[in-house]
Each structure stands twice: as structure tokens, then as C-alpha cells.
Amino acid sequence: MLKKQLEAIVGEKNVSTRSSELYCYSFDAxxxxxxxxxxxxxxxxxQVAAVVRLAGELGLPVVARGAGSGLCGGAVPVNGGIVLDMSSMDQIIEIDIDDLQVTVEPGVVHEKLNQALSPYGFFFPPDPGSTAMCTIGGLMANNGSGMRSVKYGTTRNYVLDLEVVMADGKIVRTGSRTLKTASGYDLTDLMIGSEGTLGIITQAVLRIHPLPRARSVILASFDNTALAGKTVVKILSAxxxxxxxxxxxxxxxxxxRRYDPTVELPDAGAILLIEVDGMQNAVKEEADAVGKVCSExxxxxxxxxxxxxxxxxWNARRLVGAAISRIDPKRTRVYVGEDIGVPIKELPGMLEYVRxxxxxxxxxxxxxxxIGDGNLHTGMTIDxxxxxxxxxxxxxxxxxxRRVIDVGGTVSAEHGVGKARESYMELEHPTSMYVMRQIKKALDPHGILNPGKMGL
Amino acid sequence: MMEDEQLRSILKCVRCGTCRSVCPIFEELGWESFSTRGRMMIAKGISEGMDLDESIIDSINTCTTCGICEEMCPAGAIPPDVFENIRHEIVEMGKETESQKDLRENTLSTGNPMNETHPRLEWLMEQRDVPDHAENVYFVGCLGSYRYQETVLRTYDLISDLDVTVLPDEVCCGSPLLRTGSDAGELIAHNVRQMEEVGAHTMIASCAGCYNTLKNDYPDRFRVVHITEFLAENLDKLELERLDITVTYHDPCHLGRANRIFDAPRKLITAVCELREMRTSKENARCCGGGGGVRKGYPELSKALTEKRVAEVPEGVDYIVTCCPLCRTNMAPFSEIPVIDLLDLLTWAQKKE
Structure with a gap:
């Protein structure tokens, strides 16, 4: 019955109730x-709107999913329902260099977007470790970011306008094609990081940035992580x-080293990889300044x-989170207790606490x-x-x-809350959870959009 | 009950999804169960007693074992091995597909997966004076024996002065069975017994699939070399001259990624003509779609992969050269440019007396 109704909307070959698919889409990372x-x-x-309307009529959950590379269960249908695999909506609709923007569908893979922008001398700065597989939709839904956020900010800083299917099946535009706006509530920002609980993003206009002329990477080694943490505080405060x-x-x-033996790293208790970018001369000056601060x-x-x-x-760094599974044949990485963010000056103490x-x-x-933006990943492996x-x-x-919240930090700096961290939402947001719940209630009164997530 | 070691190999997967960006079957079909990650999840499900319906079997059986996922996997998982083992479990549970059954029955009854019934090397024995004993055995392979006799004869002639013979009653190396979940113990034992009778210490394979199997699935009692390694070592004895042609080279997955033989074929090719690389090559070479039983079990899917691989051939080449008769058979019908074996190329380049 449900299958037939869905087939009428998206066509037979785009619906699956095969047991193999139901099983595979029951997970993310x-x-x-x-x-x-x-x-x-x-x-x-x-099609997305029609499916959301149907789900509303049937009272079924609707869960949007990109590449399923999420680390918090955001795309997992914990209450069942219909999973919308958005990876077929993968067109880069328009690259508009004059207006510094690009219009994409949510299924575009991050790396593919930057490959398309590169010939124009531009890039989309958020730089997640999962660049090869994650989709722009997932990145927006979780306000993902990555290695370059210390300078360039997170995905949120680059979204100008969204097309969103709301819980009632209406299709809305949230922003404008201008680089700034002061007109009305910022619905674009509301959608970013909402993890599919308020609407389903079907198109996005993203701001793009010129590629830097030069980059330089400094590798500083330390006896322990706390000394590295102290150095970060010094670099930023300088x-x-x-x-x-x-x-x-x-x-x-x-x-x-295990992942790529050709990468030469020193034996040390910790290293910092610090990249500076910009115009050639400025890069040289800044690299010298970084070296000077580090040398202390x-x-x-x-x-x-x-x-x-x-x-x-950088490639090895991007994949280190999963590559830790190579250290011991019996152990596998589990994504638990990771993605914390703390104020910069709390870094040395936090590193010591983890140790x-x-x-x-x-x-x-x-x-x-x-670490430059206070975002640490703590990778644990288990048998x-x-x-x-x-x-x-x-x-x-x-x-x-609990320690992170005590020191004024956040349980998720870039991977999202989903199912994995929902029990900490009250703790981290003791005064504002009711506001979030009211927003959710107003926009999705029947609770069909990705229910069971974010402590809502 | 699955052994701990096998279970751990499945549990290595952290579901990060890196393989989604490279699995050629997933690229074609788009559903998660046809990606490496999906198959790894399903392998875990099977280890926990999941019901084996057709969709589950299709997921596991549509892997070509090309190994590009293994190449890219940050966690160090070895998905092709996992899937071969799981296929074996599925077959053991009585869920053999028609295609797997055909392959198994044909190969075990006639000694080759094509079900050819006449003696496989008679034509060679009739034309050449093949010695009974030698230090080296040229392992001809099924496709060579029955489909590419000219190439095989040239190969034999090229190396016959180097103390080489063939197995008097060679049978299939076992690759088609091992890749698709069946036992090949009988075939392996048969070939090994003859190796001992011939008194040889080295097996030379010209087929990438045979090489991979002899090297990794046979008892570790003989040295196994690929013909390209053997010839690259003896390049100065071959008396080759340059040909005025340009070719491209297709890396067979089971020679390249699986066994890291990238340089020897290129050394031989560049010794005789111009080489222009395909869009993806070496570690990143795209699979031709022929392996892992996919060509036989899912011909349409296999064809879609082949067309993508052929589309990677650069402009201005006269031939596609490869070292695997299965890749050759698979690509030839879809390519306007002729597909040849590296040994054909070398024979053309041999100085005429």
C-alpha cells in the first residue's frame, strides 16, 4: 500500500522496500x-513535497538522508517511516561568479562542488574530513565545518538562501540572493543545523570564496598535548x-603513519599542523610569526x-578518525564521545582531563x-x-x-546532535530548550520530520 | 557459527562511507545495499542470522572484487575478502544462485568454467615439442587455452627457451569458484600434484585472475610470477624493436590493486611503443566490470561498468593493451579500439630474423 503510494509519486524504480535496503538504511556511522x-x-x-504530504496524511515519520556519513544518527529512522535518500538530487544548478554564489541541490558531494569551483579560482570553504562522500545537504543540516573553520567559519556562514519543503508540504524560500539581508527572521539560519527536524532542504544558494593565492603548513611538535593546547592559545591571542x-x-x-607511510611525521607527544593562507608575502610573514610563537x-x-x-x-589528517582502526587488528573505532567544543583557553585543561x-x-x-576553534575529537576504539x-x-x-558543559563548551561542534547526543541537550541548553520545542511544535505540529532526535 | 577472525574482519568497517565515493557498482545502482559499506553491513547482518532473501544475495553477489574500496578504506578493512567469505557461507547455507551453480558444475566437471569438453592444451602439444620436466611452468589458464590460443602460443614461444613447460593436464586455477563462494580444493590439488610431477619450482601466469589465485590461494610451495614480471626481468634477451603505434594500458584489478603489479607491464609497453594512460590508472584504475562473477550473474550491470571503463580510453591510441583475458573478453565488444594482450604487442615487436 505505502509502496504503491510512493511509487505513484517518485516512480517504481525510486522506491525500495527490499529487505536489503531497509537494513542498510537503518544505520549511519x-x-x-x-x-x-x-x-x-x-x-x-x-516529489519531496508530495511525499511529505503523504507522510502527514499517514502520520509517518520522514527522514532525509545524504550520504549517511553522519556520526550522530541524524539520518537514522529511529521511529521508522520513510527515508528520503537525497543523493540523486545532485546537480550543481548554477555557478554565478559575478554574484559570488553557487546554486546546488542537496545531494551534491562536497568534494565535487569544490572540483567544479576550482577552475574559476573559487571554493566553498567548509572542509569536512568526509569531503569525498558527504553531501552539502548533510553538511547544512548539521552545520558541519571541518579543518578551515578557524578562519573561514562553518557552513552556516555560507548559506544565502534555501528552498525548503515544510512539514505541511509547502515549498518555501528562506533567504535572498544578496550577500546580506536584514529583512525578517533569519529562516535560513534556523534551518542550518536543524537536522531535518524543521524542514527538508531541496536547494541551496551558497556563498563562495576566492581560493587563496598561497598556503603554507607549519608542523610543530610537542612533548604532550597540553603544551600544544597552550601554544594554540598563544597563537590566537597573538x-x-x-x-x-x-x-x-x-x-x-x-x-x-599506518594510513600513509609516505607522510613524514616526527615522534612526539603531540603535533600541531598550522596552515596560513592568503597572498604570497602575507603567508610568509604569518608563517614566520607562527613559527616564532610555537618555538616557545x-x-x-x-x-x-x-x-x-x-x-x-591533509588527506591523512582527514581520514585519521577512521584510520585509528588500523592500529590494532582486534579494535574498531566507535563514534562515541567525540566532537566536543570548548572555549580556547579551556583547551589545555580539557586535553589533560581526556588523558x-x-x-x-x-x-x-x-x-x-x-583545536584552533576549540573543537576536539576523542577517538576511542573497542574490541x-x-x-x-x-x-x-x-x-x-x-x-x-559533562565536563565540556561544565566549562561552557558544547557537546557537538560540527557533527550534530541526532540520537547520539540528545540526552545532553537539556544540560547544555537549560534555559532555551523550551524555545526549541516551541519552534518545532509551530513548524511541525504532528512531529513527522525526523522525530526522536535532538531531545525535542 | 562464524569464527572470531572472520567476524572481526567485518567489524573493521566503521561505516564512514569513504567507499561510497569509489564503488563502481554503487555508482551505477545508487542504492546503499549495492555499495561496499552496505555489503559490509549486510555481511554483519548475515553473521547475526539475518534471513537470506534475493535482495540480500544480490547485494553480496554484485561485488566485482575490484578492491578499490580496500585501496581507499581508511579503517583498513578488506571488503573483497569479506564478501568472498560471505558468499561461501551463503552457498554453504544452500542459497547458491543458478549462475554460481553453473560455474561450479561446469568447472568441476570439465576443468573450465566455459564447459569446453575437448582437451585444453592438445593444440599446443601438437604444434610444439613441450618438455616433460622443467624448472618453470607456464600456467596457461582457461580463457587462454580455449579462446586466445594464438596469444598463448606466442607467449609460450617467447619464453620456451627459458626452461619452461606446461602442466600436462592443467585444469582451471579455481579463481571463478573462489570468487563466487565455491570450494576449489579439488582443482588446486590437481594442479599442485602436477607441479610436483613436473618438478618445477616456479609458476608463470599470463592471466591476472590465475596469477592472483596461484599467488594467494595456493599452498605456499612454489614461486609464482606474472609473465610481465618474468619478461621485464629478461627484457634484454627479448630482442624487441620499436613499433610506430600508441597504446593505452588497462590495469586488471587482480594484477594491479590486488598484487601491486603496475610497473612491469608499463616497462614492457614503453620498451616497444608509446603509452598514453587511461583517465584512471594504477591504484585508481576503474574496474572493467568482469570480475567476481558479475559478468555471468549480472550481465547488464557488468556491461554498464565496461562501457564506463572503455570511455576512459584516451584520444589517439591504436590499441587497448591488457594482461587479463577476462578483461579483454569483457571490453572487446564495447570498444571501437581493438583490445589486445600485452603478449600480442611484444610478439609484434620481436625482431624478425
Whole structure:
């Protein structure tokens, strides 16, 4: 019955109720799970709107999904319903260099967008580790960002206008094609990071940025992570805004080596990878300034000599989160207790706290991440055949999240809340959760849009 | 009950989705169950006792085992091995597909998957004085024996002075069975026994699939080399002259990615003519769509992949050269440019007396 109704909207070949598909779409990269009733692959906003109207009539949940590379269960249909696999809506509709913008469908893969912009000398700055697979839709729904947010900000800073299918099936535009606007509530910003709970994005107008003329990568090594953390505070307070500032602890260094043995990294307790970009002369000056600040606490400083070396370094860095599974054949990375953000000056203390938890629970915790904006990823691996493994990492994760909230931080800096972190929403937003719930109620009164997420 | 080691190989997958951006079957079909990640999830489901319906079997059986996912996987998973093992489990559970059954029955009854019944190397024995004993055995392979006899004869002639013979009763190396979930123990034992009788210590394979199987699935008692490695080492003895042609080279997945043989074929090609690379090559080479039982089990899907690979041929080349008769058979009907074996090219370049 449901299958026939969906087929009438999107066509037979774009609906699946095969058990293989229902099973595969019950996961993302998190530990959340939920079986859908059907999976569809819509091709335009009209189809999305019709499906949302049908779901409203039937009282069925609707869950939008990009590449399913999310780490918090955002695209997992925890209450069942219809999963909308948006990856067929993957057209770059218009590249408008004169107006500094590009219009895309939500299924465009991040890397493909930047490949298309590069010949024009432009780029879309948010730079997630999942660039090769994640979609722009998922990036917007979670306000994703990545390595370059310390200078360029997050996805939110680049969305000018959205086409959104609302819970009642109406199609709305939220913004304008101008680079700024002061007209009315900012519905565009409301949709960014709403994880498909307020509407389904079917098109986006994104602001683009000229590619920097030059980039330079400085690699500074330290005896421990806390010294690296202190150095980050010094760099930023010295008035330098790097285009990337990443930390790798000793486990992460070993992981990078395992992943790509051609990347040369020093033996150290931690390293910082600091990139500066801009005009040639400015880059040189800033790189010198970074080197000077680092030299106070670093045990060694090196500058990546070629563009190829930098590229290999960044590629390995992007994949380090999953690559930690290479360290021990029996252990696999689980995305639990990661993606925290703390105020910059709390970084050294937080790094020390994570290290102490690692000792207390006897679990190796790899620390890496976008330390320049206070965003740390804590990577834990477990033996998936150990029955108590999951419980232990969940306990560690809980301790990490509580400490983060205590010091004024956030449980998710860029990966989203979804199912994985929903139980911390009240704790992090004690005075404003009721406002979020009222917004949700106003825009989705019957609760059909991605229910069971974000503590709503 | 699955063994811990096998279970762990499935659990290596962190579901990051990197493989989604490279799996050629997923690119074609678009549904998650046809991506490597989807198959890894389903393998886990099967290990937990999931019901095996047609959609589940299709998911597992549509992998060509091209290994580009393994190449890219940050977590270090080895999906082609996982899928071969799971196929075996599925077959053991009595869920063999018609295509798998055909392959198995044909190969075990006639010694080759094409079900040819006449003796496979009779034509070679009749034309050449093949010795009974030698240090090296040229493992001819099924497609070579029955479909590309000219190429095989040239190959034999090229190396016959280097203490080489063939197995008197060669049978299929077992690759088609191993890739699709069946046992090949009988075939392997048969070939190994003859190796011992011939007294050889080295097996030389010219087919990428045979090479991969002899190298990785046979008992570790003989040295296994690919003909391109063997010839590249003996390049100065071959007396080759340059040809006024330009070719491109298709890396067979089971020679390149699976066994890291990228340089030897290129060394031989560039010794005799111009080489212009395909759009993707070496570690990143696109699969031709022929492997893993996909050509036989899902011909339309296989064809779609082949067309994409052929579309990567650069402008201005005279031939597509490869080292795998299955890739050759698979691509030839869809390519305006002739597909030849590297050995054909080398024979053309041999100095005429």
C-alpha cells in the first residue's frame, strides 16, 4: 500500500522496500539504529513535497538522508517511516561568479562542488574530513565545518538562501540572493543545523570564496598535548588567525603513519599542523610569526616544503578518525564521545582531563581535531566482540560531555546532535530548550520530520 | 557459527562511507545495499542470522572484487575478502544462485568454467615439442587455452627457451569458484600434484585472475610470477624493436590493486611503443566490470561498468593493451579500439630474423 503510494509519486524504480535496503538504511556511522518502512530516492522538490504530504496524511515519520556519513544518527529512522535518500538530487544548478554564489541541490558531494569551483579560482570553504562522500545537504543540516573553520567559519556562514519543503508540504524560500539581508527572521539560519527536524532542504544558494593565492603548513611538535593546547592559545591571542590549526596526539601520529607511510611525521607527544593562507608575502610573514610563537614551547618545527607534501598531510589528517582502526587488528573505532567544543583557553585543561580518563578507564583515546576553534575529537576504539566494551566507552563519553558543559563548551561542534547526543541537550541548553520545542511544535505540529532526535 | 577472525574482519568497517565515493557498482545502482559499506553491513547482518532473501544475495553477489574500496578504506578493512567469505557461507547455507551453480558444475566437471569438453592444451602439444620436466611452468589458464590460443602460443614461444613447460593436464586455477563462494580444493590439488610431477619450482601466469589465485590461494610451495614480471626481468634477451603505434594500458584489478603489479607491464609497453594512460590508472584504475562473477550473474550491470571503463580510453591510441583475458573478453565488444594482450604487442615487436 505505502509502496504503491510512493511509487505513484517518485516512480517504481525510486522506491525500495527490499529487505536489503531497509537494513542498510537503518544505520549511519553512529551506533544509532532504526528500521525504515520504505526508502525513496526523490529527484525534485515537487516529489519531496508530495511525499511529505503523504507522510502527514499517514502520520509517518520522514527522514532525509545524504550520504549517511553522519556520526550522530541524524539520518537514522529511529521511529521508522520513510527515508528520503537525497543523493540523486545532485546537480550543481548554477555557478554565478559575478554574484559570488553557487546554486546546488542537496545531494551534491562536497568534494565535487569544490572540483567544479576550482577552475574559476573559487571554493566553498567548509572542509569536512568526509569531503569525498558527504553531501552539502548533510553538511547544512548539521552545520558541519571541518579543518578551515578557524578562519573561514562553518557552513552556516555560507548559506544565502534555501528552498525548503515544510512539514505541511509547502515549498518555501528562506533567504535572498544578496550577500546580506536584514529583512525578517533569519529562516535560513534556523534551518542550518536543524537536522531535518524543521524542514527538508531541496536547494541551496551558497556563498563562495576566492581560493587563496598561497598556503603554507607549519608542523610543530610537542612533548604532550597540553603544551600544544597552550601554544594554540598563544597563537590566537597573538592576533594570528590560521586557515587551519589541527592537533594530533601520539596515537593519531601513529595512525597517520599506518594510513600513509609516505607522510613524514616526527615522534612526539603531540603535533600541531598550522596552515596560513592568503597572498604570497602575507603567508610568509604569518608563517614566520607562527613559527616564532610555537618555538616557545615546541620541541621541533618544520615547514611542509611542497604542495604535494601538504596535500598528503591533509588527506591523512582527514581520514585519521577512521584510520585509528588500523592500529590494532582486534579494535574498531566507535563514534562515541567525540566532537566536543570548548572555549580556547579551556583547551589545555580539557586535553589533560581526556588523558586522565584514558588512564582511569584503561582505554586508549586518540585526541585530534580542529583545536584552533576549540573543537576536539576523542577517538576511542573497542574490541567489538567484548560485551562490556560499548558500556565502558559510553561511560567515558558521558564524563567527557559533562565536563565540556561544565566549562561552557558544547557537546557537538560540527557533527550534530541526532540520537547520539540528545540526552545532553537539556544540560547544555537549560534555559532555551523550551524555545526549541516551541519552534518545532509551530513548524511541525504532528512531529513527522525526523522525530526522536535532538531531545525535542 | 562464524569464527572470531572472520567476524572481526567485518567489524573493521566503521561505516564512514569513504567507499561510497569509489564503488563502481554503487555508482551505477545508487542504492546503499549495492555499495561496499552496505555489503559490509549486510555481511554483519548475515553473521547475526539475518534471513537470506534475493535482495540480500544480490547485494553480496554484485561485488566485482575490484578492491578499490580496500585501496581507499581508511579503517583498513578488506571488503573483497569479506564478501568472498560471505558468499561461501551463503552457498554453504544452500542459497547458491543458478549462475554460481553453473560455474561450479561446469568447472568441476570439465576443468573450465566455459564447459569446453575437448582437451585444453592438445593444440599446443601438437604444434610444439613441450618438455616433460622443467624448472618453470607456464600456467596457461582457461580463457587462454580455449579462446586466445594464438596469444598463448606466442607467449609460450617467447619464453620456451627459458626452461619452461606446461602442466600436462592443467585444469582451471579455481579463481571463478573462489570468487563466487565455491570450494576449489579439488582443482588446486590437481594442479599442485602436477607441479610436483613436473618438478618445477616456479609458476608463470599470463592471466591476472590465475596469477592472483596461484599467488594467494595456493599452498605456499612454489614461486609464482606474472609473465610481465618474468619478461621485464629478461627484457634484454627479448630482442624487441620499436613499433610506430600508441597504446593505452588497462590495469586488471587482480594484477594491479590486488598484487601491486603496475610497473612491469608499463616497462614492457614503453620498451616497444608509446603509452598514453587511461583517465584512471594504477591504484585508481576503474574496474572493467568482469570480475567476481558479475559478468555471468549480472550481465547488464557488468556491461554498464565496461562501457564506463572503455570511455576512459584516451584520444589517439591504436590499441587497448591488457594482461587479463577476462578483461579483454569483457571490453572487446564495447570498444571501437581493438583490445589486445600485452603478449600480442611484444610478439609484434620481436625482431624478425
Amino acid at each position: 553512529s551506533q544509532a539504529k532504526g528500521d525504515p518502512d520504505a526508502v525513496i530516492r526523490p529527484h525534485d522538490s515537487g 592576533g594570528i588567525i590560521p586557515s587551519a590549526c589541527e592537533i594530533l596526539d601520539s596515537t593519531a601520529i601513529e595512525t597517520v 614551547l615546541a620541541s621541533g618545527i618544520k615547514v611542509a616544503s611542497t604542495a604535494d607534501e601538504s596535500a598528503r598531510l 586522565s580518563l584514558s588512564e582511569e578507564f584503561n582505554i586508549p583515546i586518540m585526541t585530534y581535531g580542529h 567489538m566482540l567484548d560485551e562490556n566494551g560499548m558500556e565502558r566507552v559510553n561511560t567515558v563519553a558521558d564524563r567527557i560531555y
